[in-house]
Structures are given as structure tokens and as C-alpha cells.
Amino acid sequence: MFARNLTETLLHVLDRPELRLLATQCRIMLDPAVAHPFHVRPGGQTVLGAPCLGERRVVAFHLRHALELAVLSDAQEPDLLQALKISFSAARTAARFWMLDAPADLPAPERWVRTLASAHPPIREDLPQLFAALRPLVSAPGKGADDSALWDELYAWLVQAWPLIGPVEALMAEGGDARLNIDVRTGLNHYGCSHRPRPWAVTFASSTASSLSERGFTGGELARVKLARAVLEGKAPQALQALALDVRHFLAGWFGLPGEDHVLLASSGTDAALAVLALSTLPGQPVTTVLTAPEETGSGVPLASHGWHFAQETALGASVCKGELVAGFPDDTICVDLPLRDAEGQLRPEAEVTAACQKDIQDQLVKGRRVLLHVLDLSKTGLLAPNLKALEALCDQYPGQLDVVVDACQARLMPERVQAYLARGWAVMVTGSKFFTGPPFCGALLLPDCWKARLDQGLLPEGLAAYANQCEWPASPACRGLASGFNHGLLLRWRAAQAEMAALGAIPSVVVAERLQGFLAAVRRGIEANTDLAFLPQPAPQRDALPHDWDRQQTILSFLVRAPERTEGLPPLDLERCRKLYQWLNADLSPYVPQEKKALAALLCHIGQPVPIPYAQAAGGLVGALRLSAGARLVSGEPSHEGLDATARMTREIQDALRVLEKISLILMHWKTIAQADPLPSYAPRWEPEDTADESHWSERPVKEGVTDEQKADALRRSISALALGGP
Numbered sequence: 001m002f003a004r005n006l007t008e009t010l011l012h013v014l015d016r017p018e019l020r021l022l023a024t025q026c027r028i029m030l031d032p033a034v035a036h037p038f039h040v041r042p043g044g045q046t047v048l049g050a051p052c053l054g055e056r057r058v059v060a061f062h063l064r065h066a067l068e069l070a071v072l073s074d075a076q077e078p079d080l081l082q083a084l085k086i087s088f089s090a091a092r093t094a095a096r097f098w099m100l101d102a103p104a105d106l107p108a109p110e111r112w113v114r115t116l117a118s119a120h121p122p123i124r125e126d127l128p129q130l131f132a133a134l135r136p137l138v139s140a141p142g143k144g145a146d147d148s149a150l151w152d153e154l155y156a157w158l159v160q161a162w163p164l165i166g167p168v169e170a171l172m173a174e175g176g177d178a179r180l181n182i183d184v185r186t187g188l189n190h191y192g193c194s195h196r197p198r199p200w201a202v203t204f205a206s207s208t209a210s211s212l213s214e215r216g217f218t219g220g221e222l223a224r225v226k227l228a229r230a231v232l233e234g235k236a237p238q239a240l241q242a243l244a245l246d247v248r249h250f251l252a253g254w255f256g257l258p259g260e261d262h263v264l265l266a267s268s269g270t271d272a273a274l275a276v277l278a279l280s281t282l283p284g285q286p287v288t289t290v291l292t293a294p295e296e297t298g299s300g301v302p303l304a305s306h307g308w309h310f311a312q313e314t315a316l317g318a319s320v321c322k323g324e325l326v327a328g329f330p331d332d333t334i335c336v337d338l339p340l341r342d343a344e345g346q347l348r349p350e351a352e353v354t355a356a357c358q359k360d361i362q363d364q365l366v367k368g369r370r371v372l373l374h375v376l377d378l379s380k381t382g383l384l385a386p387n388l389k390a391l392e393a394l395c396d397q398y399p400g401q402l403d404v405v406v407d408a409c410q411a412r413l414m415p416e417r418v419q420a421y422l423a424r425g426w427a428v429m430v431t432g433s434k435f436f437t438g439p440p441f442c443g444a445l446l447l448p449d450c451w452k453a454r455l456d457q458g459l460l461p462e463g464l465a466a467y468a469n470q471c472e473w474p475a476s477p478a479c480r481g482l483a484s485g486f487n488h489g490l491l492l493r494w495r496a497a498q499a500e501m502a503a504l505g506a507i508p509s510v511v512v513a514e515r516l517q518g519f520l521a522a523v524r525r526g527i528e529a530n531t532d533l534a535f536l537p538q539p540a541p542q543r544d545a546l547p548h549d550w551d552r553q554q555t556i557l558s559f560l561v562r563a564p565e566r567t568e569g570l571p572p573l574d575l576e577r578c579r580k581l582y583q584w585l586n587a588d589l590s591p592y593v594p595q596e597k598k599a600l601a602a603l604l605c606h607i608g609q610p611v612p613i614p615y616a617q618a619a620g621g622l623v624g625a626l627r628l629s630a631g632a633r634l635v636s637g638e639p640s641h642e643g644l645d646a647t648a649r650m651t652r653e654i655q656d657a658l659r660v661l662e663k664i665s666l667i668l669m670h671w672k673t674i675a676q677a678d679p680l681p682s683y684a685p686r687w688e689p690e691d692t693a694d695e696s697h698w699s700e701r702p703v704k705e706g707v708t709d710e711q712k713a714d715a716l717r718r719s720i721s722a723l724a725l726g727g728p
Contacts, residue, residue: 013060017197021218026070037062040069040138042077058109065094069138071225083140084131084154085232089165091134092116096166101187121158127151161231164488168224169195175489176267176441177311187683191440192586192606194683202656206631207380207556207608209433209440212496213638216438219499220492240486244471247494251444254501256419262452265472266443267315267490269409270300272429275445276405277307278461282454285370286332290360293340295612296379297407305335316483318466328461336360340385345613350387357386361394365401372403378410380611381625382556384541411435413551422448437633438497442490503636513550515635515650520553522654523628527559532665534560534572536625555630560623561664564671571618578610578624584667584674586681592673597666602685605660628657
């Protein structure tokens, strides 16, 4: 019975993908005779003890604690001060891991958890008692613990190190805004995704945000471990400075810029838009922003384009008043909208949009104002506007009077396109969180030479220091007023996105184009064949042809959904109900459908958030366009896809996308029942009946019938063998 429980518990816990990935670096042994949860020996060997037979969430906590201790422990036994630092660092990481998804009323597995998970370090007087509880878990020198000076030194270190200690999924949720916070009820953030891998979910959400893949998580975690070791050595500033420089250098190389001084990092595309306005105001003229289709870009961009705060808290944690002017920005900035759709949601003719754009620009230039035009490449529904040839003619007609920034935050374009924009003197905003499928809130602004030259004189608005650090911008006189710290969350998020970009870069462009074309054609046919859906035609991006290009394909497939009432003549699903549908797709709905549909209902489907489309007959005058998008991860695959050839993998991706469409129809069929329950999205499905195991939702696969204890034990041995790197 003892061995069977051990097998069941660890199998479920090791199904957590982040723990499985972390454990690949450690040597793990099992010894039920050990009374403590675990013990980490010098060199990092980990022995799991009897308490790892308990409830799965608790076992996961102990395993995360053990893994952190093992990673941070050196081959040689550390001195006492270093052992103290390692112990407190590992325990705080485990404590924050627990708090990420533990209900507030759930008793913590150790008395010190809530103390060490706090935003502030424990008081100096409590440190010896806390270490007494941690000491049995790790080898540490036996002498010197009564030295008061030692505890003073430890406390001084903790005060400096505390904000930088934690699991990577917690640290990556910092340095953005409240939309990154994890809801403990769902395990997901505002975008319906996680900073932990979620391989059981079907994900085509790259037009909005994606959960990390195993690859992205590993990229972020490797950078986090390097930072953790630097923190132990008191060298965190140097490590973060080097990381910021490395990320900017990578982006410069990816997009073909001369160097990292042409790249500035921003916590989001909206932060980048605020930086754009700051740079546009440096010449000293009053600025008018012409904002193309603001409803099809980031929700905060219209505020940022006025120089106003766009949230209640900045990326660096400063509390501000949303809608108020950021200190130092001119109060006479004007923002003019350039809509791409009419009042009925139909696309305006390109010639009409071009004429309106020309008129807006000419009207403002006549008034002696500088014009900052936002070009969309691409919008939320995949639009490229205004017409690039017409825009080039305008720039030639008004040299030096018109700033152009290309909002390429979707990043659905080849580096050659970015280079062409920069060669025209246009700045380019990108993110690693849309097409590249990195974590949300990692943005960048790419500067042409003429924009970079502005940083050699003047001074950026003082309020920008609440949003950006000097290390994220080019070294220049204008940046001396920016903050002097580091946004570790931003840097770790970019490192995760960088892993996805590198994987895509290893695929030849001709293969990228072929894979996208096959997937998009099949899914488009699936949308058009589903009577519950109405495909929203979007023109393919009008670009000059390049050899083996893939970015002239429409990689965002948008569609409207019929109302569940099935009454003839009703408008499509209104925006508010479409938002509900979007949430329910990402939830386990198996309790609300017949037995034969439970497997489909349990499938977690994450797609792009609904885009508001004008529709006079709909409630509120708006319907919602859902989006199913092709991202970089679709092309490059994931480590969990290993063993599938490219054809088989793409077939599975197409099947998964079609299952998303099937689940939409299933929801419409059972709308009333589901609406009454209004279930929340969830990080993982609950494959087992709810009353059989409190933590069954950690399992990433259905429990198979007829599996013997011997087979389970063999599966565990194979799991541990894969993890142990030489352990028994």
C-alpha cells in the first residue's frame, strides 16, 4: 500500500510540466525512511522522504522546495552564511510557488510559508527561529549560528535580495500591470493564460497572448537560475544589466539593426506607444497623433498617445491616476482617429481611408503641428493600413514634418519588412508576446537613425521614469532622467520569448510558408463549413513579394458566432456574450453536457479575445469577432511534440483547431445550462471525478482504465529515471 501511494502521488505531481522541467537538472532518490519531506545533500542530490506521500499540492510544494535547494547548492559544502542565504532563498521560492495557486483559506504546509511569501522580509529577530525549521532539509555547518553579526549580515542581504527571489512564473508576472496577476481560482491571468506550461490546452491565441510553452519556460528559468546565483553573490545589478544588454543585442540581430543602441525595451506595446510620443515631442513642436483604428490595437494606446497614464499602476510599480497627464509630457497633444470600419462594421474602401489619412495630416501640418502617424501592421483582425505606397508619397511631400511609427506589435512580418521600414526613417513597435508566443507584456521599440539621433540632446519627460529604466534604453543624454533600476519581470519574459524566436529562426522561410499555408487553408474551410460561424473576410497584407515570404498570408482568422437562440434574422452574438463564450472555451465544461460530449467539453481551448465590431442591431451596438491565429509555435512545434514528424504534427494542429470550432457549437447547443453555472476558465482540466481526489486536476492526461499497480510503478521508475540524471 505504501509503495502504491508513493507511485500515485509522484506520478501526478510529476505531471506538472514545470516541475518535470525543473527536475531534469537534479538527481532524485526516494527513501521513505527519511522523516523530513526531503534532504538535499552536498552537490545537489535530493532524497525525498515520507511526507511526500501526502496530498498532491503539498507534495508539489515540497518537491519545488527541494529542487530549488538542489539547484542553488554548490558541489562543495558552503560556509554558514552562504548556507543561510541558500536556505532562505529556496524556502521563499517554494513559499511563493505555494501562494500562486493556493486558496487563501487553505492551511500552508509549513508554518513559515506565509512569512516568507510576504512582500517584505521577516524581521531580524525571527531569522534564527525560521532557520531552525529549514536546517534539517540541507547540509549546513554546525558552528556559528549564535553569532549575532552573522544574522545582521543575513538580514541586510535579505532586504536587498527579497524582490528578486521567487519561482520564474512569479517573477515573470511582475513589472507589467494587474493584468499579469494570477487569479488563484483559475490559475490564469487576465489574458486566460499562464506563465507555466499548459501543454494539455489547445492554444491558438497568439493574436492576444499565450501560455508559456515548455521551451519558453525553460528559457525563462535558465535566466532566472543565473539571476538567483548572482543574487546569492550580491551581484544582481551586474547580472540584470548584462541580461538587458543581451536581450537588446538579440533583438538588434534578429531585426537587422546596427546594434543594441537602436533598441529600447518596453513592458508592453502600450508602454512602447508612450515612448514613441516622448521621442516625437523631443524636437519641441506640438504633436498631433493620427491613430489608425484604435479599437483594433491595444486598449491603452489611445491614452498613451495623448501622453496620459493608461492604467492605475505603471510597469515599475508606481501608483498613478489613469487618464491624467504623465509628468513632463506636453498638455497640448491632440489625438485624431483614423477608422478602418464603418458604422456597420464593414471595412472602408482603401481609397477612402487613404484620402482621410491625407486630409488629417495636411490639416494638422497647416496648423504648424508635428504629426505622428501610427501605421498598423497588423491590427487585431489582421489589417495593414494605411496604404504604404500612399504613405511613402506623403513622407516625401512633407520631409521632416511627419513621424511614422509602425505598430507591428503582432510581429507577423519578416525581419526584411522591419528593415525596410527603418530605412524609410520609420520607428517600429514589436512584441515577443503575439506571433512569437512569448509571455504577455514584453515589448520593444526599434529606432531608425533619425529617431535615435534625437536622444543626443534634450531630456525625456520626467514622468517616463515611472515606466522605464536606463538599461532598457540606448545610452544617451536624453535618458539620464530615467529610473536607475531593473525590471526583472520584463527581462525574464523577453528571455522566454527569445527562446521561441530562436526556434522559429531555425526553420527555413519556405517551410514556414508551407506550414502556415496548409494550416490556414484547412481552418478557413472549417470555419466556412460550420453553420454556427460566419467567417469575417480580411484582406491579406499587401506587401511586396520576397523570396519564400510567409507574411503575405492572413495568419489571423476572425469570425462571428450566431446567437444561441437560433431565431432567424437575429444578429451575431453580441460582444458581452461573446466574451462569455471566449471564457467558457477555456474552461472544463464536462459537467454540463451529455456523457458522449464530455471529452470535447473538457478540452481547454484558448483563442484570441473578441474584437468589438460595430453592428447596429446587436445589444450594445457591438458584436464580438473571435480569432483563431497561427503563431510561431505552430510552425516550430514544442518539445512535447517530439517523436511526431512534421506532417503528423501539422495534422494534429489542424484537428485541434477544428475541435475548437466544434466546442463552440457544443456551447451554443447547451448555452442555458452553461450560462447558469457560468464556469471559470481553468489552468488544467479535471480528468477525474471531483470527489475522488482533491488535486486530480494536476494530471495532464485522462486516467486509463485497467492500469495495474505494476504498470504504474514502472511508469514512475521511467519518470524518475528520466529526471534523475544518474539517480537510481
